[in-house]
Amino acid sequence: xxxxxxxxxxxxxxxxxxxxxxxxxxxxxxxxxxxxxxxxxxxxxxxxxxxxxxxxxxxxxxxxxxxxxxxxxxxxxxxxxxxxxxxxxxxxxxxxxxxxxxxxxxxxxxxxxxxxxxxxxxxxxxxxxxxxxxxxxxxxxxxxxxxxxxxxxxxxxxxxxxxxxxxxxxxxxxxxxxxxxxxxxxxxxxxxxxxxxxxxxxxxxxxxxxxxxxxxxxxxxxxxxxxxxxxxxx
Numbered sequence: 755x756x757x758x759x760x761x762x763x764x765x766x767x768x769x770x771x772x773x774x775x776x777x778x779x780x781x782x783x784x785x786x787x788x789x790x791x792x793x794x795x796x797x798x799x800x801x802x803x804x805x806x807x808x809x810x811x812x813x814x815x816x817x818x819x820x821x822x823x824x825x826x827x828x829x830x831x832x833x834x835x836x837x838x839x840x841x842x843x844x845x846x847x848x849x850x851x852x853x854x855x856x857x858x859x860x861x862x863x864x865x866x867x868x869x870x871x872x873x874x875x876x877x878x879x880x881x882x883x884x885x886x887x888x889x890x891x892x893x894x895x896x897x898x899x900x901x902x903x904x905x906x907x908x909x910x911x912x913x914x915x916x917x918x919x920x921x922x923x924x925x926x927x928x929x930x931x932x933x934x935x936x937x938x939x940x941x942x943x944x945x946x947x948x949x950x951x952x953x954x955x956x957x958x959x960x961x962x963x964x965x966x967x968x969x970x971x972x973x974x975x976x977x978x979x980x981x982x983x984x985x986x987x988x
Contacts, residue, residue, distance in 0.1 A: 757978065759798040759874060761901035762789075763894065763911045766807035766835055768968055776807060777838055786842040788974040793848055793879060797978070800870070800880040800904050802897040803839065805831025825889035832893065833858055836883035843879055850879035855887030855896070867903040874904060894952040902959050909961055910977050911948060912968025917985030918947055934986040953987065963987040 768785065771778030793799055808831035809824075836852045843850045851873045852862030862883065863869055870880050885896040894911070901909040919929040920943065937957035941950055947965055956963055966977040966984030976983045 755796065757797065757907040759800070759904065759906050760978065761800045761802065761897060761904065761906040761909045762974070763802045763897035763909065764804065764968065765893075765912065765914075766804040766831065767914075768807075768912065769803075769835055769838065770807040777835075782838055782842050784971055785968075785974075786839065786846060788972070789839075789843065789879065790846045790848050791975060792978060798874040800874065800882060800900060800906060801836075801839065802882045802893055802900055803832050803835040804893040805829070805835060807831070808834060822889040825885075829855065829884045829887070832885060833861060833883040836881040837861065839881055848879060849877060850881055852881045852883060855882075855884030858884070865900075865903075870900075870904050880904065892949050892952065894948045895955060898952045898955045898959075898961060898963075901961055902955075906961075909956070909963045910974075911963060911965045912974065912977075913947060913965060914967065914969055915947070916967045917965045918945060918987065920945075922946070932985050933982070934988065937987060940987055948987075956987070 764785065769777055769782050771781030789799060789801070805828045809827050833854060840850050840852050853865040853870055854862045855865055857864045865882060870882070873880050882896070882900045885891060885893050886899055897909055897911065915923050916931060918932045918935055918940070920932070921929045923929040937953055940953055948963070964977055964984050964986050967973055
């Protein structure tokens, strides 16, 4: 198998499915079935989940709320999503453990590299919630951080588009898709699919990132097992 341990970043919006807000059971079930399939194949899985289906801190900060408080609400939204994934995995008889960036009594374990890696070795799916635990940092940055802390072989970022483009493919139908792109070129072009803090952290620690479209059934497995699927940042 090409990878033994991976970190998958999932946006909260993926869990809302066709809804405009919150959780759609069908969307959650689809994602979890794919995670279960990877788990049964022997992959060690760490998951960082966003919270945009409930709350976007930066947007609310613009509307008047202070950014640190807004981001704190967003971190709590990621905890809600982690609980949803935890319970859905349990339905499929797959053990998982919720790790939070800050203590959240009775919900999960406060994250540490040692305890998170121990859970993976024990066959549990790791669900990493609460972002980095600090305001002003995105869940993309949290995903890179957690991938490094669990010593993942690669970080997969599931998005709404097929990979990394030279510009927004939603606005520009003629946008060019990169099969591979260097960290330096990504930073120079000021691309937006992951924030530059996350990319810089990955660059400094030689963490490979694969960006792919997670909206279609089976695409998580394709991203993991097919070389010519999505875009690689390295």
